[in-house]
Amino acid sequence: MARTRQMTAGRPAALIFTFALPLMIGNVFQQLYTVVDTMVVGKALGVHALAALGAADWMNWMMLGIIQGLTQGFGILMAQHFGAGRIKELRRTVGNSVVLAFLSSFLLLGSGQLIARPVLSLLQTPENIMADSLLYLRIMYLGIPIVMAYNLSASILRSLGDGKTPLYAMIVAAVINIILDLFFVLGLGFGISGAAAATLLAQMTSCVFCYYHIRKIELLAMTRTDFQFQQGLPVRLLLLGAPMAFQNAIISIGGMIVQFVVNGFGVIFIAGFTATNKLYGVLEVAATSYGYAMVTYTGQNLGAGKTERIQQGMRAALLIALCTSALIAVCMLLGGREILSCFISGTPEEFEQTLQIAFFYLAVMSVCLPVLYTLHITRSVIQGMGNTVLPMVSGIAEFVMRALTAVFLPRFIGETGIFYAEITAWAGAVVILIISYFIVIRKAG
Secondary structure: OOOOOOOOOOOOHHHHHHHHHHHHHHHHHHHHHHHHHHHHHHHHHHHHHHHHHHHHHOOOOOOHHHHHHHHHHHHHHHHHHHHHOOHHHHHHHHHHHHHHHHHHHHHHHHHHHHHHHHHHHHHHHHHHHHHHHHHHHHHHOOOHHHHHHHHHHHHHHHHHOOOOOHHHHHHHHHHHHHHHHHHHHHOOOOOOOHHHHHHHHHHHHHHHHHHHHOOHHHHOOHHHHOOOOOOOOHHHHHHHHHHHHHHHHHHHHHHHHHHHHHHOOHHHHHHHHHHHHHHHHHHOOHHHHHHHHHHHHHHHHHOOHHHHHHHHHHHHHHHHHHHHHHHHHHHHHHHHHHHOOOOOOOOHHHHHHHHHHHHHHHHHHHHHHHHHHHHHHHHHHHHOOOHHHHHHHHHHHHHHHHHHHHHHHHHHHHHHHHHHHHHHHHHHHHHHHHHHHHHHHHHHO
């Protein structure tokens, strides 16, 4: 039988950390997709190609965020059924989630292809990088069903307490991605399209790997009826997943407003901003992992009726997360310049200007990482308790704060004002989430 894990007994801190650790390592390897793409493109193809990746960044993230929101929402109900020992309901939830994910992926694929060019134009993407940005997006959007399949598979495994299989899948995929990046971009000269294709082929590998292990889980021995829509179940799943998808979509729209402002600052600024943005995933990799752990931990304990353990887990997770964020911040402040230099090429003057912009942005985000980590923990606990509406409200707050800061602050302090858009977005969301946590936990108690 494949590995599953109950999180309804034992020390919360140990359970959360040991569950999050393989997810963290797996997410590090997943970030290698982005980092390697950026390094290969930035070094082999130059500053303009790096800027093209950056111009497409938030649109690509929007689709990924919608997919992750849907599948994470589906996983909440799975974790609750598993924690309560309701295996029949668990199978039906998994089956209905598969059908909903399949239908959603093709809807997103079609809409993505339709909006790619108009949105890039709306964001005033510079003409000299427009073609590469559009090509990258079109290829990435063609792979949306692959991305959906992987994220649903990983969500199923995590909801059953298995954080190791997604780790192994990411390790295999990261190695394949690096090899294909070098082969497609440097070997065959496919340029930016080669980087996109390498990412999708690597993701397909991780998807197949997870599916193979899901098939070995005995309690998920599915029948045809499990895939038939059960009365009220699709609606219940969408009520969990849709707010999380909307939350991520609205956050990414705020990011597009930031990109719109950045696009007006020229290619050098776009390239520096992009170099640091590609490290964003590395900065929050532990936060994301702790968040996944808390959704599973909270969902299972809520299903088992153990509300007190949820509060204990919240305190333990916050302490672990804050210590982790401080450690990452120190590492980035000490070694950030060396890391960023791996993404940048061009003339000595272009290199130095781009590096200065990138490191300033990296320093601002690193100092404020504890706010981001508090956001992830608090939001994940609320979501694990089955409330995805209040986190959605926090996403709207992120959008408002990010957009207002991006539009107005650079007018007062110059281009660097754009770097504080992320910070104010995190802070606005955290205020709402902390208040929401106390409301939800009081009702549950």
